[in-house]
Amino acid sequence: MSQKSDPGKAGRRTVFFVSDQTGVTAETLGRSLLTQFEAHDFDQVTLPFIDSVDKADEVVRRINAVAAEEGRRPIVFSTLVQDELRGRFAGVSGLFLDFFDAFLSPLEQELQTRSSHTAGRAHGMNDSGAYDQRIAATDFALRNDDGSRTADYGEADVILIGVSRSGKTPTCLYLALAYGVLAANYPLSEDELESGMLPKILEPHRAKLYGLTISAERLQQIRRERRPAGRYSSAEQVRFELRGAEALFRRYQIPCVDTTSVSIEEIASRILTGTGIERRTRP
Amino acid sequence: MSQKSDPGKAGRRTVFFVSDQTGVTAETLGRSLLTQFEAHDFDQVTLPFIDSVDKADEVVRRINAVAAEEGRRPIVFSTLVQDELRGRFAGVSGLFLDFFDAFLSPLEQELQTRSSHTAGRAHGMNDSGAYDQRIAATDFALRNDDGSRTADYGEADVILIGVSRSGKTPTCLYLALAYGVLAANYPLSEDELESGMLPKILEPHRAKLYGLTISAERLQQIRRERRPAGRYSSAEQVRFELRGAEALFRRYQIPCVDTTSVSIEEIASRILTGTGIERRTRP
Numbered sequence: 349m350s351q352k353s354d355p356g357k358a359g360r361r362t363v364f365f366v367s368d369q370t371g372v373t374a375e376t377l378g379r380s381l382l383t384q385f386e387a388h389d390f391d392q393v394t395l396p397f398i399d400s401v402d403k404a405d406e407v408v409r410r411i412n413a414v415a416a417e418e419g420r421r422p423i424v425f426s427t428l429v430q431d432e433l434r435g436r437f438a439g440v441s442g443l444f445l446d447f448f449d450a451f452l453s454p455l456e457q458e459l460q461t462r463s464s465h466t467a468g469r470a471h472g473m474n475d476s477g478a479y480d481q482r483i484a485a486t487d488f489a490l491r492n493d494d495g496s497r498t499a500d501y502g503e504a505d506v507i508l509i510g511v512s513r514s515g516k517t518p519t520c521l522y523l524a525l526a527y528g529v530l531a532a533n534y535p536l537s538e539d540e541l542e543s544g545m546l547p548k549i550l551e552p553h554r555a556k557l558y559g560l561t562i563s564a565e566r567l568q569q570i571r572r573e574r575r576p577a578g579r580y581s582s583a584e585q586v587r588f589e590l591r592g593a594e595a596l597f598r599r600y601q602i603p604c605v606d607t608t609s610v611s612i613e614e615i616a617s618r619i620l621t622g623t624g625i626e627r628r629t630r631p
Numbered sequence: 632m633s634q635k636s637d638p639g640k641a642g643r644r645t646v647f648f649v650s651d652q653t654g655v656t657a658e659t660l661g662r663s664l665l666t667q668f669e670a671h672d673f674d675q676v677t678l679p680f681i682d683s684v685d686k687a688d689e690v691v692r693r694i695n696a697v698a699a700e701e702g703r704r705p706i707v708f709s710t711l712v713q714d715e716l717r718g719r720f721a722g723v724s725g726l727f728l729d730f731f732d733a734f735l736s737p738l739e740q741e742l743q744t745r746s747s748h749t750a751g752r753a754h755g756m757n758d759s760g761a762y763d764q765r766i767a768a769t770d771f772a773l774r775n776d777d778g779s780r781t782a783d784y785g786e787a788d789v790i791l792i793g794v795s796r797s798g799k800t801p802t803c804l805y806l807a808l809a810y811g812v813l814a815a816n817y818p819l820s821e822d823e824l825e826s827g828m829l830p831k832i833l834e835p836h837r838a839k840l841y842g843l844t845i846s847a848e849r850l851q852q853i854r855r856e857r858r859p860a861g862r863y864s865s866a867e868q869v870r871f872e873l874r875g876a877e878a879l880f881r882r883y884q885i886p887c888v889d890t891t892s893v894s895i896e897e898i899a900s901r902i903l904t905g906t907g908i909e910r911r912t913r914p
Contacts (some may be wrong), residue, residue, distance in 0.1 A: 361742070369897065369900075370896055370897050370899075370900030370901070371900065372896050372900060373659055373660070373663050376655075376656055376659050377656065377659065377660055377730065380656050380710065380730070380731075381731070381734050381735065381738055384712070384731070384735065384738075384746035384747050385738065385742055385744055385746055385747070386747055387744060388742055388744065394910075396900055396904050397901075397904070421741070423738070423741065427663065429667070443737060443738070443741040445734055445737060445738075447660065447663065447664075448663075448664070448667070450733045450734070451660075451664050451728055451733070452664065452667065454726060454728060455664055455667075455668065455706070455726070455728075458704070458706065458726040459644070459668055459671055461668055461670060461671065463667035463668055464667050464668070464669055478894075479894065479895070480853070480856070482801065482895060483798075483801055483853070484856075486800065486801045486804065490773075490800070515766075517769065517773070518765065518766055518769045518808060521769065521804050521808060522808055525801060525804060525805055525808065525895060570763070570766070573763070573767075611761075611762065612762070612765060612808060613653055613655055614652065614653050616653075617653035617654065617655060617679055618653075618680075621679055621680065627677075
């Protein structure tokens with residue numbers, strides 16, 4: 349799980365993400381910070397499930413070895429809930445930034461409560477109700493993925509519409525897996541785009557519709573990867589479909605998001621913000 | 632996007648997640664910390680895309696209004712990259728914890744570089760290469776979801792095997808969406824479980840196999856939600872299938888993870904850690 353950086357770039361530094369659980373939180377937070385230092389290049393190593401003094405000491409030895417070898421202190425982002433484990437890093441040859449260390453004290457003061465400092469509770473998704481909701485939502489997204497089946501649209505929280513390869517399927521799956529939201533998707537066919545009329549089957553669900561759009565250049569690029577030749581990925585076809593979809597969104601006042609240069613997380617977040625749909629579970 | 636807490640519980644407090652982008656990082660950080668204060672109950676409000684002075688001032692007014700109404704200072708977790716926007720919160724009636732504020736300075740010192748302090752770069756997933764990889768991996772997971780098609784197994788990074796409803800599909804989709812990893816899944820049939828032999832089709836791919844297991848009680852509960860009656864969700868059937876799967880994993884030394892009480896993120900992370908598969912993209 350180590351990513352090698354370009355050795356020609358200045359300011360190379362090894363970064364460790366250390367966690368008593370999966371490391372996802374330490375990675376998310378650490379990377380947000382690293383993106384602010386573009387001139388540097390970072391070799392990233394994730395060390396999850398560091399949940400004992402022995403494992404912590406082993407990590408300290410590894411960090412010290414890298415420091416000695418590279419002649420530069422590694423940067424260590426950690427989410428270690430237990431004071432005892434964090435304490436093992438006191439003399440480490442690295443910049444040690446622990447997220448609990450920084451924020452637990454002001455929170456304890458504000459809430460006038462000692463925190464429980466207990467590992468295993470920090471990521472909050474371990475209850476089976478939330479798991480069930482996410483699984484049920486994933487099943488829903490898979491069952492309602494291509495518009496061939498619309499019987500469940502009454503249950504849906506949101507129905508994404510757009511042309512082929514505008515990002516509907518991954519967005520529905522992400523809404524399900526991350527938030528437990530019931531998301532269906534309906535691909536707009538050529539006939540529907542030509543007529544400019546909202547498909548009859550969608551009429552009763554107008555309040556749940558959300559459009560995805562994308563630039564013609566990007567869509568053509570994505571379609572070409574799927575089918576290099578033919579009308580499907582031709583510039584004219586792509587432009588015709590996108591013009592039709594956007595006209596439909598405008599005519600029926602369907603809110604929409606441009607997926608051209610945003611991440612799946614951001615598309616999902618914009619849809620939830622735009623619709624006010626409650627996040628059933630948390631990523 | 633507000634979650635109401637139980638008003639009977641002591642120590643109720645409103646929590647705001649404020650971000651110039653989706654709010655996912657602020658939520659991740661804040662919730663990790665809040666799980667350490669179990670005696671308290673938190674009403675959570677996410678305010679994403681706060682990317683101008685006007686919007687920041689509006690948020691400050693809103694927080695101050697909640698403080699006045701509840702007679703208690705809200706807690707504010709923020710990820711605002713721009714100094715100017717963070718500055719607007721200087722006099723807010725709340726405990727203001729900004730993630731960049733806390734960590735950028737030590738990093739700047741360590742790297743001997745001023746950070747770029749630029750919004751829009753903090754979440755790092757906006758490059759189209761990573762997006763393409765995740766979409767391609769999602770397509771792969773969908774195409775290789777039920778074992779009916781095995782032609783692509785050569786390309787797979789990992790092939791999950793297990794009984795029906797052990798968590799294979801959501802895990803494959805999460806591995807694809809979050810990490811761009813090519814994950815196929817193969818459900819073990821009753822005949823295969825009875826024979827105790829690894830299916831022939833999986834033989835050439837033994838090194839890529841990863842097993843999912845689950846407790847009999849939990850599996851029965853999940854299957855009952857799908858089909859309340861019948862053999863599929865009976866205690867004997869569930870136990871028979873799980874015994875068979877676990878015997879198979881042991882006999883062929885297939886690494887496996889118990890999905891009973893862990894989140895999808897954690898299952899995915901354990902598989903990546905266990906196999907050493909490179910994370911192609913980052914959540």
